[in-house]
Amino acid sequence: MIRLEQLTIRFGQFNAVDGLSLAVEAGELFGFLGPNGAGKTTTIRALTGALKPSAGSVSINGHALPWQLDTVKPIMGYVPDTENHFDDFTGRENLQLYARLYGVDSASVEDWLARLQLSEAGDLKVRNYSKGMKKKLLIARELLHSPRLVFFDEPTANLDAHSIQLVRSLLRELAASGTTVFLTTHDMDEVEQICDRVAIIAKGRLLECDTPTAFITRHAERYCDVQYDRDGKSMRETLHLDVPEDKARLSRIVTEEHCVRVHSREFRFEDVFRKLTGQAYT
Numbered sequence: 001m002i003r004l005e006q007l008t009i010r011f012g013q014f015n016a017v018d019g020l021s022l023a024v025e026a027g028e029l030f031g032f033l034g035p036n037g038a039g040k041t042t043t044i045r046a047l048t049g050a051l052k053p054s055a056g057s058v059s060i061n062g063h064a065l066p067w068q069l070d071t072v073k074p075i076m077g078y079v080p081d082t083e084n085h086f087d088d089f090t091g092r093e094n095l096q097l098y099a100r101l102y103g104v105d106s107a108s109v110e111d112w113l114a115r116l117q118l119s120e121a122g123d124l125k126v127r128n129y130s131k132g133m134k135k136k137l138l139i140a141r142e143l144l145h146s147p148r149l150v151f152f153d154e155p156t157a158n159l160d161a162h163s164i165q166l167v168r169s170l171l172r173e174l175a176a177s178g179t180t181v182f183l184t185t186h187d188m189d190e191v192e193q194i195c196d197r198v199a200i201i202a203k204g205r206l207l208e209c210d211t212p213t214a215f216i217t218r219h220a221e222r223y224c225d226v227q228y229d230r231d232g233k234s235m236r237e238t239l240h241l242d243v244p245e246d247k248a249r250l251s252r253i254v255t256e257e258h259c260v261r262v263h264s265r266e267f268r269f270e271d272v273f274r275k276l277t278g279q280a281y282t
């Protein structure tokens, strides 16, 4: 569905995206991660035809962007990280306007208002919406025309815990129905919960691309917290079990001290992200 081949986007002398190659297949929920300023939004702007590659290429279903944008635009949706509603219109009117533009049945407006739990707020002017409501309206708007490929730039930022769960379930449902979902997020739990595959970039370059589980298996570091009692004083240490001295130290504590607790730490996707991007920035 998506192919990036050595994509480079230059602003003056600065390479915001630097020789990035990626392939995303139809129906994948693909996480595109990186620290602030890594080049995620710039890449999405190239993928939605808003920026022309300085070098390399971007294609969707074999159509090169931005030149063949008109061919692929009808199958694409883009939920940016900032919303651009008509504030003096109600939520319902905003969706009705887009439904007419897309040639979509008005029943679809009610369906999407309901799916994003906005039916009750549908007749409220958007200027009176909360940030979270505006984000959900944006998501509804970009899904009205049943796109086969949707770009989401931090879709759960500013949402409460219920809405976050609602949107995550929706993203999984979209992928299950064959829609390709390209997601940027800074929420590493979200990545672990819902992404099929993930690419991590830094300074515009690809660091690694794989499933969340494979990332964790490959990069896992085993730590344990140990607590023991010495002469009535509580002592705590954190030991890195992949370092021989720490492993020997744990063995000594367990056999020679009055050990109260040994607690192994879970290695999470967030640890992988910090490890990889930390290395990229040192």
Ligand SMILES: Nc1ncnc2c1ncn2[C@@H]1O[C@H](COP(=O)(O)OP(=O)(O)OP(=O)(O)O)[C@@H](O)[C@H]1O
Pocket (backbone or CB within 6 Å): 011, 016, 034, 035, 036, 037, 038, 039, 040, 041, 042, 043
């Ligand atoms: N129009 C522009 N002109 C000059 N520099 C730009 C422009 N757009 C983006 N940049 C620079 O390109 C780099 C990548 O920006 P981008 O917005 O793609 O990062 P990001 O990964 O989306 O970051 P964040 O997680 O903070 O949203 C940044 O250094 C940014 O300042």
